[in-house]
Amino acid sequence: MQSFFARTKKKGVMKMKKIIVAGAGHGGIAAAALLAKQGYDVTVLELKKRAEMGHDWHDVMAKSSFEDAGFTRPEDGRFIPYTNTSYVAPSQKTEIAEPYKVSEWSGYIDRKELLKHLIGEAEKAGVAFRFGVKVVSVACDCEKVTGVRVLERGKIKEYAGDLVIDAAGIDSPVRRTLPGTFGVKNEISPKETFYTWRGYFENTEKKLTDPTNRVFFYHNNRPGMDWAITDEKFVDILVGGFRPIDQKDVDLALEDFRRQYPYMGKMIRGGQFVKIPLRRTLPVIVANGYAAVGDSAAMTEPLSGSGISLSLRAGKNLADAVIAAGEDALTVEKLWPYEYNYYQEQGNRQISNDVIKSILNSLTGRDVDFLLDSRILTLKEIASGGVPQYKAKELLEKLNLIKKPKIIPGMARALSHLTQIDAVCAKMPETYDAHKVAVWKKAYEAL
Ligand SMILES: Cc1cc2nc3c(=O)[nH]c(=O)nc-3n(C[C@H](O)[C@H](O)[C@H](O)COP(=O)(O)OP(=O)(O)OC[C@H]3O[C@@H](n4cnc5c(N)ncnc54)[C@H](O)[C@@H]3O)c2cc1C
Structure with missing residues (x-):
């Protein structure tokens, strides 16, 4: 042929x-x-x-x-202007806010x-x-x-x-x-998928939180991340899971959001389940x-x-x-x-976010509380304009200072991957060579 x-x-x-x-x-x-x-x-x-x-x-x-x-x-x-975000621990006792400034470069x-x-x-x-x-x-x-x-x-x-x-x-x-x-x-x-539901509710009192965007880790102890964003016209709710979610999870999340945002009226938009890689x-x-x-x-x-x-x-x-x-x-x-x-x-640049996700995914809500309450995970690790800014070595040192054996083995393994990211990235062949690509691919997927 x-x-x-x-x-x-x-x-x-x-x-x-x-x-x-x-x-x-x-x-x-x-x-x-x-x-x-x-x-x-x-x-x-x-x-x-x-x-x-x-x-x-x-x-x-x-x-x-x-x-x-x-x-x-x-x-x-x-x-719609983007205002910064705060990150709420599962216990909702700790809330870490980004420095408040309206972003010039991004918007909804x-x-x-x-x-x-x-x-x-x-x-x-x-x-x-x-x-x-x-x-x-x-x-x-x-x-x-x-x-x-x-x-x-x-x-x-x-x-x-x-x-x-x-x-x-x-x-x-x-x-x-x-x-x-x-x-x-x-x-x-499924393990590489984020399962979401999103709905907009009337903001009956035009109330705004400060910052308007609040992200909830392990909300109701469900492995995942929800958010509530207030706008004068609506409250935008996302329910997100590292595992498949159903209407029951959504109803539970909404129950808590209605308690925290009593001015949430009827749903006016959305209501779909959608997946994201x-x-x-x-x-x-x-x-x-x-x-x-x-x-x-x-x-x-x-x-x-x-x-x-x-x-x-x-x-x-x-x-x-x-x-x-x-x-x-x-x-x-x-x-x-x-x-x-x-x-x-x-x-x-996105690889480290993926590794952080796999760390979060391997923990329980109590572990995440501990990491946020004790400031082991800070803004540097979870946000900073979308791309984490921490140094893996610093994070490992912080972890070595604590004695939490149930958390450390899983995290230490994931963190050791963070230290290898630069070396793996440097291995990517600039021109296509099947053998070199296969070598890089293996190292990349092992991170
Ligand atoms: C709840 C939620 C919130 C999000 N928020 C943000 C955000 O704030 N900012 C952000 O940047 N990203 C956000 N994303 C992610 C964003 O949606 C995607 O990353 C982005 O859309 C890029 O995906 P895409 O354009 O490649 O694919 P998609 O947006 O999925 O588009 C794929 C297209 O292919 C079509 N299609 C599918 N199957 C077929 C078929 N068999 N035949 C023909 N056509 C087909 C679909 O109809 C669709 O039009 C969010 C996602 C979700 C679910």
Whole structure:
């Protein structure tokens, strides 16, 4: 059989490469718009109808992410200002507040408006969107992804392309059906998932807490993290679990929130259960003719709420790599610079958050109380603008000063991983070499 590489070279094709984007995730739309501006033939296949796009809530994001990914920034009036956060221990006796200042660089934006803005700009750039199309699987030969199979108007059909950008989120059917030989992890396991429920309630007295954002660790002793955000019009409640949650967990959490926020009226928005990846980015997110971006590649960072900004900027990294490939086929070697640059700019910084999450996940509510009450975990470790700023060595020393044998073994193991992060990051190969990538991948997944 003639190889993929020989075939594409011989034909001298690809003057106008065809790009299929599976799912209208944020990073996929960003890459689509940038590529369409350069003359690529780009089609986005999206499950939802246009009017259903987005979620029924606001998200915090860095305002500069729009320009970073080639979009115009919506005017300031579209953002609700972000005020800093306090972190509440499970016992609710300790509350650690970030220094209070309104952030200039980030704000909350309505997710439906956000998607409308991104899709509108992508369409102006020449991207074709097909809504109501369900991607069911990848289409590939032994060497290369060739397109996707979809269910459209009751019929199965195939969309072929030179590259499939997988922006279909945590349960992407493209990633999940990729043959193992492509080296991309198919499943994001329940242990690597953050389970959420979110609802908005009337703020009957227009009361604001100070700061307006309060994050509750192990609320009601459930391993996870909830939040309550007050706005003059509403109280925004998130219930989040490191394990699957159900309506009973939500009702219990709401009972306590209603006690603390007696001005919470009836629910006015939201009420959905949604999953988010809760792990460091997947180690391999490219293959011949394939690149994953956003939640499909586990790029999000739910402990610091930055999945949208990370995805948008990754979309730019991806478009850069595709454009740099010129007329060459979009092989794993040509797409690797996307992955490499994403890791250098963003992915590596997120690893420590993942390790902190695994520490929290292994503890009980009482352990977390102890760590927060005794100031072993402080703002440096849990927040600081989204990226922890601590030194692993300092944390280990603090732990050595205490004698809490039930906590120390588990934490010490996780912390020893923190000390290795820089060395593992330095091992990532700059250019694609299957053996070197395999060595790095093993070390990265062991952290
Ligand atoms: C409750 C909650 C709060 C959050 N808050 C924030 C926040 O404040 N800030 C922040 O930055 N991030 C936040 N996130 C995370 C953020 O939603 C994601 O990280 C971000 O959306 C990036 O994901 P994505 O765009 O890759 O995928 P998604 O947003 O999941 O988009 C995937 C798209 O693919 C489509 N799709 C799925 N399956 C198919 C299919 N079979 N065929 C075709 N299309 C398909 C979906 O309909 C969807 O449009 C929050 C998430 C949740 C759940």
